[in-house]
Each structure stands twice: as structure tokens, then as C-alpha cells.
Amino acid sequence: MALKIVKGSIDRMFDKNLQDLVRGIRNHKEDEAKYISTCIDEIKQELKQDNIAVKANAVCKLTYLQMLGYDVSWAAFNIVEVMSSSKFTYKRIGYLAASQCFHESTDVIMLTTNQIRKDLSSPNQYDTGVALTGLSCFVTPDLARDLANDIMTLMSHTKPYIRKKAVLIMYKVFLKYPESLRPAFPRLKEKLEDPDPGVQSAAVNVICELARRNPKNYLSLAPLFFKLMTSSTNNWVLIKIIKLFGALTPLEPRLGKKLIEPLTNLIHSTSAMSLLYECVNTVIAVLISLSSGMPNHSASIQLCVQKLRILIEDSDQNLKYLGLLAMSKILKTHPKSVQSHKDLILQCLDDKDESIRLRALDLLYGMVSKKNLMEIVKKLMLHVDKAEGTTYRDELLTKIIDICSQSNYQYITNFEWYISILVELTRLEGTRHGHLIASQMLDVAIRVKAIRIFAVAQMATLLDNAHLLTGNMQRNGICEVLYAAAWICGEFSEHLENPMQTLEAMLRPKVATLPGHIQAVYVQNAAKLFATVLKSQEGNTEGTPAQETSQLMVERLPLFVQSANLEVQERASCILQLVKYIQKLQQKDVEVAEEVSALFAGELNPVAPKAQKKVPVPEGLDLDAWINEPPSESESEDEQPKAIFTREEPKHSRPRHTEVDEKELAKRREVRKQEQANNPFYIKASPSSQKVYQETHGVEHIPVVQIDLSVPLKVPGLPMSDQYVKLEEERRQKDRADKKKKKKEKRKDKRTGRGKRHDSGPESEEDITPAHMVDIVTEEMPENALPSDDDDKDPNDPHKALDIDLDNLLETAGRRPLADSEKLPVRSHRAAEALKSPGEDGDAVSAATLEPRKKRSKEKREEKKKDKDGDRKKSKEEKKKKKHKHEEKEENLLSGQADEPVVQSEESSQVAAPPTSTSAEVSDLDFWLSNAPVPSNTQEAATVAAAAEAASVPEAVSGTAPDSEPEEPKDAEMEETKSSKHKKKKQKKEKEEKEKKKKKKHHHHHRHSDAGGEESVQNGTVEEEEPLPSMSNYCLLAENSYIKMVYDIQGNLQDGSQVVVSVIFENKCDSFLKSMEFNVLDSLNSKLQRPEGSGPHDGLTVPFQLPPGVSNEARFVFTMQSIVMPQKLKGTLTFIVKNDDSSTHEKLDFKLHFTCTSYLISTPCYSDAFAKLLESGDLKSSSIKLEAVLMPFHHLLARICFHHHFSVVERIDSCASMYSRTIQGHHVCLLVKTADQTVSIDAKCDEPTLLGNVLDEIKQTFSQC
Amino acid sequence: MIKAILIFNNHGKPRLIRFYQYFAEDMQQQIIRETFHLVSKRDDNVCNFLEGGSLIGGSDYKLIYRHYATLYFVFCVDSSESELGILDLIQVFVETLDKCFENVCELDLIFHMDKVHYILQEVVMGGMVLETNMNEIVAQVELQNRMEKSEGGLSGAPARAVSAVKNMNLPEMPRNINIGDINIKVPSLSPF
Secondary structure (H helix, E strand, O other): OHHHHHHHHHHHHHHOOHHHHHHHHHHOOOOHHHHHHHHHHHHHHHHHOOOHHHHHHHHHHHHHHHHOOOOOHHHHHHHHHHHOOOOHHHHHHHHHHHHHHOOOOOHHHHHOHHHHHHHHOOOOHHHHHHHHHHHHHHOOHHHHHHHHHHHHHHOOOOOHHHHHHHHHHHHHHHHHOHHHHHHHHHHHHHHOOOOOHHHHHHHHHHHHHHHHHOHHHHHHHHHHHHHHHHHOOOHHHHHHHHHHHHHHHHHOHHHHHHHHHHHHHHHHHOOOHHHHHHHHHHHHHHHHHHOOOOOOOHHHHHHHHHHHHHHHHOOOHHHHHHHHHHHHHHHHHOHHHHHOOHHHHHHHOOOOOHHHHHHHHHHHHHHOOOOOHHHHHHHHHHHHHHOOOHHHHHHHHHHHHHHHHHHHHOOOOOHHHHHHHHHHHOOOOOOOOHHHHHHHHHHHHHHEHHHHHHHHHHHHHHHHOHHHHHOOHHHHHHHHHHHHHHHHHHHOHHHOOOHHHHHHHHOOHHHHHOOHHHHHHHHHHHHHHHHHHHHHHHHHOOOHHHHHHHHHHHHHHHHHHOOOOHHHHHHHHHHHHHHHHHHHHHHOOOOOHHHHHHOOOOOOOOEOOOHHHHOOOOOOOOOOOOOOOOOOOOOHHHHOOOOOOOOOOOOOOOOOOOOOOOOOOHHHHHHHHHHHHHOOOOOOOOOOOOOOOOOOOOOOOOOOOOOOOOOOOOOOOOOOHHHHHHHHHHHHHHHHHHHHHHHHHHHHHHHHHOOOOOOOOOHHHHHOOOOOOOOEOOOEOOOOOOOOOOOOOOOOOHHHHHOOOOHHHHHOOOOOOOOHHHOOOOOOOOOOOOOOOHHHHHHHHHHOOHHHHHHHHHHHHHHHHOHHHHHHHHHHHHHHHHHHHHHHHHHHHHHOOOOHHHHHHHHHHHOOOOOOHHHHHHHHHHHHHHOOOHHHHHHHHHHHHHHHHHHHHHHHHOOOHHHHOOHHHHHHHHHHHHHHHHHHHHHHOOHHHHHHHHHOOOOOOOOOEOOHHHHOOHHHOOOOOOOOOOEOOOEEEEEOOOEEEEEEEEEOOOOOOEEEEEEEEEEOOOOEEEEEEEEEOOOOOEEEOOOOOOOOOOOEEOOOOEOOOOEEEEEEEEEEOOOOOOEEEEEEEEEEEEOOOOEEEEEEEEEEEEOOHHHEEOOOOOHHHHHHHHHOOOOEEEEEEEOOOOOOHHHHHHHHHHHHOOEEEEEEOOEEEEEEEEOOOOEEEEEEEEEOOEEEEEEEEOOHHHHHHHHHHHHHHHHHO | OEEEEEEEEOOOOEEEEEEOOOOOHHHHHHHHHHHHHHHHOOOOOOOOEEEOOOOOOOOOOEEEEEEEOOEEEEEEEOOOOOHHHHHHHHHHHHHHHHHHHOOOOHHHHHHOHHHHHHHHHHHEEOOEEOOOOHHHHHHHHHHHHHHHHHOOOOOOHHHHHHHHHHHHHOOHHHHHHHHOOOOOOOOOOOOO
């Protein structure tokens, strides 16, 4: 019985599936929350059951509740349980729930790794698919790292359904685990040519996403994409590719040229509006990128504009919107083409759709000219009146201001009109943009001096009618304009018609209701006005009105003293005290006006918004330290709230007087004054401007522009802007009449000169003269402002991590193969063949599978093309290989080293990839871009690229590399000790022993030896094809009739700061030379090592005497501090020439030249270590080109090895990588390529200066021969 | 990239939400409300693009939506997606729903949110367009549904769940009895 009851309730409980839940919720509309909470309780019960079906059902319901906004993260573990069910039905529910509510901080996610991996490798493609889909939503960095490899393998799954999902999810993996990008990229690229369109589309999608963020890394894929673009019929793919090209063209204008034609064809042919639109967009991007170089694309522009017009005229609002959007892009570079459609765009302003109106507004911005500005703004003002929503009206307001103020008020011919517009805008109700209007008012009044009188009058009226603005609290935003009005009236109070009235208006009790920062300005400017009033009153009467004014101040100011706003209070009490004091003086009949106005004397100049930022910090200046006593007096404008004035914020407390001291160092003040006196750029203050202010900002040398005023009209009251339009019309007509004669001449000129002029609106533009002479004061910038680098990228942008140079990887692994560290992690417990690391994977692939076969056939094809060349090359290559091995063995025997180097070098000899193929690829791109016929080119380029890639694959692999690696340091060590031993030996050696040397294995050959070239072959990659000419590193130091000195400099391996100079002294005369003393003048950087106890200027005795005709070698050790620059040391050799009968003292001066090369020590390096070094990323690169080098490549290499102490890492055909290290451990890597007598050397080093010098020296070496 | 896909009805009730970027639940609801507010006040004959959904993304993002009868389908996308393309995609998605549900209506979405998700998963994955070919999408969805059916599906779950629960309780019963100090052998209940 009991069991039955239980069963009943259980039945009821489990009856409720998702549909029941939904139904239940719908039936409990009144107490939904309560119902759901009981449901959640039930779900919690269900989740406690062991039955997976019950759990799955519960999780499914939870997913629904999650959508309604319920947090279900508490069930995360149960979701994982359901995910791990073996049944697809439940698994799918689990993954769905996980994808909806898991995120990076869900801690159970780490439990899922193995489950997901299991699902990914499930034989059921839908298990895999579901896992991939789920993972795409909640992948974390850990999951990405652990699963990257599994997903990589899925990219080559047999089922396209899985392939496309795997390809897509790779993007997410890259984002979370950027290290996976390089190893995965080759395969991703391969998927661009997948037979399945879905997979292809996915690959395009992923690469487009990647390229959008870091386009430059993907430029080399352009040919491939171009091929896809011309061959694909899938509009989705086409749209993506075309969008991608839009992102690439700015980087490579030549690409744009190539694109124009196929894109125009597409525009003409396609019926899909989406494709058409994207084509137009990309053509626009191309035209923008070409805008400077190519004048003859007017046809394309016309086509675009014409198509866009069709879109805009379409009844479909979407097309209209997009048309306008694209139009605004053209506008930036080709405003004229757009301007001719003004009618259409103005029409769109009346559209009922707000999105479209906004877009049309954007366009208006670029359509204005001097001629039509007033008309357009008038139209906009009408819209402002009509506009219903505040958002749209605010948008209109900002647009009006934008349009008028653009390019430094370029289109405004009548500033009185503009001020009136601004004043009219203040009557807008409830706008948020009061501060915008205010900043415009300030900007215009400050920068356009001629307008000040008018502006002041207008502002005074505004202040008078302030109650209109402040009456309604809703209009709060607009009261910001009072800030500007008060400031303008105060600052330019000399122009005020009736300052007393304005002063009273500013001191009204109502002012106290304004926001604090405005009150503060009121108070400060009331003081300025007070000064002006005093001045005028003291002049003509005997003081009673002046005293009345003071009285007014004293009466009204206490209101502000009581203000809650600290700023207001402080200023008010200050000024109140001041006025009281003035009052006292006045009662004693003292003339105070002069002194009071001196408080506010001086001219205010506008400063560019970024000026402060751009003042370079002088060396040795600590900006945080107080230089003088902290200033006690605070200036009025400092307190402006920052948010309010972005445009014209007077950041510097007024630079009234430019007697500014850059560093504020008291000592140097006098010196500087002198300098300033002599500086023609330094404009001294006119004598009338008054006081020297202690300045704290470095705005020295800012020229103060003096502007001539012309007298504008005097207009009392608030004028309507409309009247200006009429006035302007009349004025222009008059102007035109005046100019009629001149015009004709001008036109002729214009016709010829038109091509050069760009973007200045309609022709008649020029004829419009401003209403009155207006000089716009430009914003000041510090003289030595740094160039703007406003590249503020979000440092948190995940895409930043994906800015990885893929070219190297792409086309040649030779230069930067994947190092071990870059390979994706593989679980260790799995059998190696089940899952390979990408490197190994690649290896396997390269050894056997399809990809390389395909490529290889391509390669063959290509080689057929190059018929003769190819054959010759092949046979050569074979020869080389044989030689290598042979040589290797020999070397092996000789050196008695472990087998390891053989393995290593065999491997490297297999490697056929020229390390240059990066540049080969680059030049492929160049080639592709520079040539006209399209399809053949692309194919060729593709094959070339493919060939290069195929060649590079084995390199990337270097499967044995890990084995050899641990031994490498040892090896290097051995080498080192050997070479040092060798050195010691050498000291004793005579030249004649050269032949012997050959038998021993050297890595260093200091001597001129015939065998030098051969021996320079490190790691056995340079083979002797022809005998090398003899070479010597010894160069002449000095010579006279008695003695000749030649020298060579070698780095000292034992001591990082020492070099050894070997000097060979040769006796040229028939006398005996003895008591030779060698001395140099030490520099700070380099010192001759002298025996202990001797002074810094003592010479070193050469330890031998020279009989006639004999030469001998001595060594001197120098200690170097810095080795990045070459340097010269002066020195002298003194000696005694002894004849039978006499002996004379002689001396010979010389200059020791320490080249940077001399600090290099030839150090062997293996390709994998070399690659690691290159990819470490802390090397700076540089390159040189040597023209007309006639010697064979191996000679060239030998020379570099010999003269510059490099060792060859790898050599393939006509390129070689070389390596050397300085005595201080800087790495220097070279990549030498040759083609047609031109040798290009790309070099990398962690010390750019050093690198530059080494390259110069290499260049010099070859220019000499 | 697609940042979010929202389906809600004329009253702003969510029918499906799919965020490709994490937002907490309350934030999600706020986004839905705001998006609904933006979209619902627009006439049907204005354009289908909207800028300035302040909650999702910045200026790079757009709302692209379509209104079908009682439902709004809203995609929030960034500038890498083609506007018209996304409109097409919404159409494809809706047509697919129509095929899968046979004359889809709001009720289908209400009661089968999970199935709508499964269909959507074949169209968009991780914020990127996976498949645009309707036949392919339908075929994959069908295949998976068939698989589910062959497993008995979730609908078959409750009945079997009952027996499962009963079996599950078995091992606990003896313990309970033992605690009561009554030494009764538990009868074999295997026939359950």
C-alpha cells in the first residue's frame, strides 16, 4: 500500500518534463515565481536520483529556467554528469545546458576535459559534433590547451560535418590559447581548399576573423583568397573574402589595384544585394587606400556611387540604410562624388526611420561647404524644432555643432551667425548637450577675436535672461551655457555695453540655484567685471558710483560665501575680503581701479587639447618632486570640472606671460633668460601686459599670435540666425557683382589648376569671402611636440595575443620552424601513434600522406616549368647530399666526437627548405601583385607557395631534434675548449705550420690559410665546389721604412670583456730592431691590459727582438666595456734601430681599429637551437643588400665566416643561415640569400646598434673585393 | 562574429536566448529587456538594423533583427558580419524551423526550446556561421533526431524512471530495517 502511494507521487513527480514545466508556468501566471521555486525543489530532488534519464530531464528543465533568468550554476556538477552519459539523447541535453550556463569561472569545467576528449574521439560523429558545439561555448584556456591537439586531428576527420565544426572551433581555441595558432595554421590554411564547401566556408570564416584583427600577418594569403574569390560561387564565402580584402587593402595598395577589376565585374554581374553591397564596400576601401596614388579610378567611384544611389532610392529600408552607410565611407575620400547626391540625402533626413535619419546626418557632415552651410544648418534647425524624441534631437544638436566646427570652422563665413545659432540652440528643452554648446561658445569667443564684441553682447543677454534657462529643472543640461556666458562676459568685459547691468545679473540671488561649478565661474567673473566697472567709473566721476558698486559686491557676495560648494565658498570669501579692502581704500579716496584690473590682466591663448601630454619630459626631470614651494595662489580656471570641457579646456593655468622656465631650475634661470632674449621665436610680452606670473607648465616658446581686429556689426539683443542667412545672401550677391570681372580670369586658372586641388567643395566656393576678416587662433602645441601616436589599443583585447607572424611558419619552416615549445601538448599516456603532436604529425604527413604528395606533384610541375634549371638543381642536390655525408664522416673521424653531429647534419642536409623562402614568399606576393594577367599568376603563385611549403614541411618537423638537443650544450662546450686550446697552440705556431692546421679540426682560423674557406664550414653545410681564394684577416696597422705591423683582433672566449689583439711585427730594414714598446692611449671604454704595478700610461715591452727580415707576433689583451660600437684607439710603437755603428730611437704611430666583427666569436649553432633563438622574439632585425657580388655563394659564405667570425648553421642552395656570438653573449643571426649577383642579408641580433655595425662591416668587406 | 541570438515575442518574453559571450543571468535578462525595448518601438516598415544597444558591445556591434508574426529574431553581430547576410541567415533559420516543426508557430518554440537550440546549433556555432544551406541543416537535425528516437528519447524516460527509482531504493531498505533491530530478512524483490 505504502509503496503504491510512493509510486504515485513518484509518478507525478516524474511526469513533469519540459513541456509540463512550461505548461505549468503558463498556468501559474499570478504566482509564477512561487511555482518555479517549487519546480526547482523538484528538480533538486530529481538530480539526487541515480537515474541518468531523470537527471537529464531535470537538466533540460533547468536549461529552460536559465532562459527565464534563474541562476542554475548550482547544478553544474549534475550537468557534467549528464554530459558524460553514453546516450546521445542525454549527452546532448547535458552539453546544451553546459553551453548555456558554463563560463570560465565555472569550476567543474576542469572535470570535463577527459569526457570531452572521449566524446571528440567517439566513433559516433554526432557525439563528436555535440561535444564540439558545446565546447565552442564554454572553452577555457585550460580546455583549449588540453584539447587543441585533439581538435587539430578532427580537422582532418573523414566526415565534413566534423571537419567544419573542428575548423570553426579552432578560432575559439586560438583566442583562449594563442600558442596553438602557429602549429595549427598550416592545416587551417589547407582547409581553405577542402573539397567540402562547408568546411571551406568555415576555414574562410576563421581566417577572416583572425585576419580582421591582425591583417598584416595574413597578407601572404592574398593570392589564395584571390583564387577563391574568382572561383567560388558560394555567396557566403565570397562575402567573407571580400570583407577580408577590405581589411587587407589598406596594408597593400597594390592588392587593391588588382581587386578593382574582379570586384567591378562582380558588382555588375551579381544579383545578390548582400554581395553587391560588400563588393561596393571593398571597392570603397580599395579606393581609399589608393586615393593618393591613383587618379583614374573615377569610373569605379562613379559606379559605386551610382549603385549606392540605387540602394538608397530603393523602397527597402535596409538597402537605404546600408547605402547611406557605405556612402559615408566614400565621403571621407571623395566628397565631391557624394555631394552631387545632396538632394537624396536631404530627402533621407525626412525619413520616418530614425536609423536612416541618423545615417543621413552623418553624411551631411561631409557635404557642407561655405556656400551651403547656412542653408543646411537652417534645415537642421527646422528638424530640431520638429523632432519628437530627445535622442534624435540631441543627435541633431551634436551634428549641427560638428558640422559647423569641423576642420577648424572651415565652412563658417559668418561667426555672428554661428553665435546666433548657438544661442538659439540654448532654447532647446531637456538636452543633455548644454556643455557642448558652452564649449563651442567659449572656443569661438576665445579663438575668433573679431567676434568677441558680438559674443559678449549675446552672452550678456543670455545672462540677463538666465531665469529662462534655469526656470525648469528639466532644462538642467542647458544651464551649462551660463558657465560659458559668465566666463566670456567676465574675460572680455572690456567689450561689454553695460557691464554694471551684467554684474548685477551675475549676482542675482537666483544664481545660487545653479550647479556649483557654474557658481564658481560666476563669482570669479563677477570679480573681473567689478574690476572693469571700477575702471570706467573711476575715470569719469568722483567715486560715489564706484563705491556703490563695491557696496553691491559686499552685499551680494555673502550669498556665495554660504554656498555648500567648497569652490564657490572659497572664491567668494576671497573676493569678498578683497572688495572690502578696496572699499576701505575707496573711502580714503585712493584710486584702486588700476590695481584691481591688474589682477585679471593678460591675454589668454587657446591650447591644443593634447598639448600638455605632448610636452616631452626633459631628461633628468622628476615630475613628481616639488621644484619650488607649492603655489599658494590658485587660478580660476583650474577648477573647471573636467568632464565639461573636452575641447577647449584651458588646462594650463593661464599662460599669460610667456616668461616661462622650462625646467624651473633656479640656477639656470639667468642663462635661460639670455637664451630667450636671443631666440627669434620667442615672442616677448608687449609692455602693456603686466605681471610676471610664476608659471608651472612648460609651454615655453609658444608663439603668441597677435590678431588684428576688424570691427563687426553691433547688434543689440538676441538676433535670429535667419536674418544672417538673408544678410549673407545679399552680401554674397554684392560680392559677386564686384568680382565679376576678376572671375573670368580666375576661371581660366582654375580649369588648369583643378586637378591638384582636392576636396574643397564646389567651384564657386572660392568666391565666398567671409563676412569680416576672421582669424582663427590655432591651438597651441609645444614646439617639440611628439608625433601623435594615439594607437590606444585595448591591452585586454584577446586578439592581441593572436598577433603572431605566420608567414615564417606558413611558407618556410626553415626560418622559424615550430620549436618543441610550440608544439601542442599531447597527453603522455596515450600511445604515440594514436595521437601525434603536430610536429610529429606533420612529420608523418610529410613522410607519407596526401598533402605533401599533392604538393610534391605541384613541385614537380613547377620544376618541369623550369626545365633545365630544375634538372641541374636536382642532380646538384643529390651530389650535395653525398658530399655532405662524406664530409661528415671525415669530420667525425677527425674530431672523434659523438655520432650526434652526424645525425644532426644529415638531418639538416635533408632539409631542402631554403630559409629564404619567407622572402621568397614575400617576393611571390610581390610578383603576384605586380603582374597583370590574373588567373595564370595566381596559379603560379599558388604552386610556388605550395612548393615552398612542401619543402618546408620536413624542416618543421625535425623529429629527431629532441634527441639531439640535450647533447648540444656539451657539444658546444667541447668546441669551446677545443678552440681555446687551439688558440694557445697557435700562439706558438709559425705561419709555415698552416698546412698542419688543416688536419686538425678548427672552428676558428685566425690565420690566412688556404684552407680557411673549407674550415669555415660549420656543421658541414658549406661544401667545397671550387677552391677558395686565400684569405687573411690580418690588416695593416702601420708601416714605415723600418717596420711593418699587421694585426688581427679576436674575442676572448674566457672573458666576456676581453679581446686579444695579435700584432705581427715585421722587420723591413737591414738593422736589428730592439726594445720595442707598444703603447696605446686608453679610452673610457677600452683599456690595454698592463702588468700589475705599471701605470695607466706605461707601454708594454714587446717580448722579442727582430733581426733583419724576420717577423714575429705579439699579443695584447684589451678590456672592453661596451662592444656595440666600433672604436679606434691611438697608439705608438717605440723601438731602437741598431746598426753596427749606431742606434737610433724611432717611433711609429698607429690606430687600432676595433671593429664590431672583432667582438664576434664563431660559435657553432644547430638549426633547432637557431630556430628557437629566432622565435624567442627578443631579437631586433635589420638587413642589407649587396649588389654585384660576383663570387660563388660558397666563397661568399666562407668570407663571412672567415672575416666576420660566423658559422654556417644551414645552407640550402642559394641561401644560408649563419650564426655568431659576441664575447658578451649577444646572438647574431644572419640569413644570407643570393640571386643574380645580389646578395641580401637579413640579420637579427638582440643589440640593434651592434647589428647595424656588423652589417656595415660585412658590406664593407664585400665592397672591397 | 555573432555575439548573441535572442528570440522573444511581442511582449518581450524570451523564447530562446543564446549568448556567445558570457553574461550573468541577470545581465542577460537586462539585455533582453533593453533589446526588446529598442526593437519593439520600431515600425515594421523601417530598416532592420539598429545601433547602440548599449549593453552589448560598443560601436562595432549592431542589432540585426526580423519580426515574424509574434516573434522577434534578434542577432547581435559585429562588423565582420555582412548585414544583409545575417538577415538572410535569420530567414534561413526560420525556414528551417518551419520545416522541422511543420508550420512553426510561437507555441513550438515555447514548448520545444531544446529542439530549437539543437537546430540553431547546426546553423551557428560559437558565434560563427556554421551552415547556411537549409537542406544540409535539416538533414543533420533529422539524423540526430532519429538517433534520439532510436535511443528511446527523453520522452520515454519517466516510465522507466519510476522503475529505476524503485530499484534504486532497494539497497537502502535492509539498512533501514536493520536499524530498527528487527531481524527480518528482506524478501527478494527481484520481480520489480
